[in-house]
Amino acid sequence: MTTLPGAAPIPSFSDNPVLRVPPAAPAEAAAYFGASLAFHADVSDVAAALAAGGDPGFVVLDSRSARSWDQGHVPGAVHLPTARIVGEAERLLDPAVPVITYCWGPGCDGGTRAALALARLGYQVKEMLGGIEYWIREGFETETSRGRERRDADPLTAPAGSADCGC
Known part of the structure; x- marks a missing residue:
């Protein structure tokens, strides 16, 4: 001192x-x-809201390329790469429904860029923290070009044997 x-x-x-x-x-x-x-929005919260059934009150938007989308995406997500948002959002998204964006993961700001583009168009928007990387690491199911897949949860990101981290 x-x-x-x-x-x-x-x-x-x-x-x-x-x-x-x-x-x-x-x-x-x-x-x-x-x-x-x-x-x-937290990956676990998004997954829980989607798993509850019915209308979750939001739409999930994957802002990655078609090749990335085919590799695996959140089931039920809308595919709209960031570069196409301005031209196609109005056709694909209801402006009254909040949008949850995501891209690859914490090292990628694609979900942030997509959220910014949507906000500029007047959409209510949140970004899903961790992107598809943490969706997969927490053991949630993905849709791929081969069908649905699920990997075991990474114990560093989700408690083993539980869908609820307690936070």
């Missing part, structure tokens, strides 16, 4: 790397995290 005469101690840059920048005030944190949830 560094202390200036007559001042409160100032943490030095080497003290605690986690708290080098102090946490936001609770009201600021609540606003930030609340906003984050308004923009993002």
Whole structure:
């Protein structure tokens, strides 16, 4: 700690790397995290809503290429690559129904670009965190050009033997 005469101690840059920048005030944190949830949907939550049957109240949109789509996609998703959203969204999507976008995974911002394009067109939209990668890693079924497939859940992303992570 560094202390200036007559001042409160100032943490030095080497003290605690986690708290080098102090946490936001609770009201600021609540606003930030609340906003984050308004923009993002969790893979498990999307899967649970789709599995519940009936109308989930949203449509899932895969923004990847046709080749990627054939490799595996969320069952029931609409296929609309990002580059075609402006020209085709109106034909494929109901503007009154929220859209959940996804692309490959956390290392890809294709789902974000698709969400931006849709928002600019006036759609309510969220991005599915983790994309198809985490959909598959959490053990949810995909549709492929060969039919439906399911892989075992990765224990690093989902609890073994349970569809509910408890969060």
